[in-house]
Amino acid sequence: MDIANNNKAITLKARDQLVQGREVATELQQLLFQHGLGLDSADDLVAKILGSFNNSISALDSLEPVSSSSSLVTAVEGSQNASCDNDGKLEDSGDSRKRLGPVKGKRGCYKRKKRSETWTVESTVLEDAFSWRKYGQKEILNAKFPRSYFRCTHKFTQGCKATKQVQKLEPESKMFNITYIGNHTCNTKEVAPKIKPCVHHDEIIMHSEDSPSLTTTMKEEEENQHHGSSTESDLQLVWQEILVCEEEHLHHHHVAIYGCGETSANGLDSTDLWSW
DNA sequence: ATGATTTGACCGCA
DNA sequence: TGCGGTCAAATCAT
Numbered sequence A: 001m002d003i004a005n006n007n008k009a010i011t012l013k014a015r016d017q018l019v020q021g022r023e024v025a026t027e028l029q030q031l032l033f034q035h036g037l038g039l040d041s042a043d044d045l046v047a048k049i050l051g052s053f054n055n056s057i058s059a060l061d062s063l064e065p066v067s068s069s070s071s072l073v074t075a076v077e078g079s080q081n082a083s084c085d086n087d088g089k090l091e092d093s094g095d096s097r098k099r100l101g102p103v104k105g106k107r108g109c110y111k112r113k114k115r116s117e118t119w120t121v122e123s124t125v126l127e128d129a130f131s132w133r134k135y136g137q138k139e140i141l142n143a144k145f146p147r148s149y150f151r152c153t154h155k156f157t158q159g160c161k162a163t164k165q166v167q168k169l170e171p172e173s174k175m176f177n178i179t180y181i182g183n184h185t186c187n188t189k190e191v192a193p194k195i196k197p198c199v200h201h202d203e204i205i206m207h208s209e210d211s212p213s214l215t216t217t218m219k220e221e222e223e224n225q226h227h228g229s230s231t232e233s234d235l236q237l238v239w240q241e242i243l244v245c246e247e248e249h250l251h252h253h254h255v256a257i258y259g260c261g262e263t264s265a266n267g268l269d270s271t272d273l274w275s276w
Numbered sequence B: 001a002t003g004a005t006t007t008g009a010c011c012g013c014a
Numbered sequence C: 001t002g003c004g005g006t007c008a009a010a011t012c013a014t
Helices: A003-034 A040-063 A070-083 A214-222 A232-257
Strands: A118-123 A132-138 A147-152 A163-168 A176-181 A201-206
Touching: none
Parallel strands: none
Antiparallel strands: A118 A176, A118 A201, A132 A147, A147 A163, A163 A176
């Protein structure tokens, strides 16, 4: 019944985020210009980012002509209520190695995470500033490659709840879809700074429903506040579709441009991890 | 010896 | 009921 309205709201929300992202990218462009950092590569990158935002917005507009985003909030909030029964207790899903499970000797006795802050990155490299430990891999329906599951190395020592999922996208490309779930609560002082401007993140998408801007993506790790929304997965879907679109436009550059050689704490490397 | 990864089993949710 | 996420024993790497 309300599905159409909901989809429309999601589209509007996605568009809103894109517009904000475009604005911030524009600011970045001006900053680069003003501070005389006019590196050609940086200018090119910003121009591409802007182009991607414009293309995405145009694509959305062709689907759902937009005059204003005013209806967005209420529609989204409405659907949010529908399933937002997050009681907050489910968060500590896998904190204990030995589950206090009711049935002894049974594996997989756990509480599944209901919802936490999630954002998706498409990148050609898997490593980042945090150290991760792989805890699973699974074949995903309709996916060409299995999905790998990582948790923070400090999960048990510091109770860090951050996890990430990594999935290769195309056989011939080195592009990975990396989904980060939850914020790091571990002490990361000793590790590398978060995300540097020259990062390998060719695309950054997020669907943390209330996040003000696409460019705040990686800073999400510093923010623990979260307001649940049932539209998160829908939004992610939208973002990913957008990405696929953009990817077709830009993927030639993506593979070529990045590769700063940054090292990760655990030396994750796509070639090591994905031997297929 | 210790920590990381692999992999099949199991559980929760849609 | 099936899929996706997590657990944990077995195995591998250092």
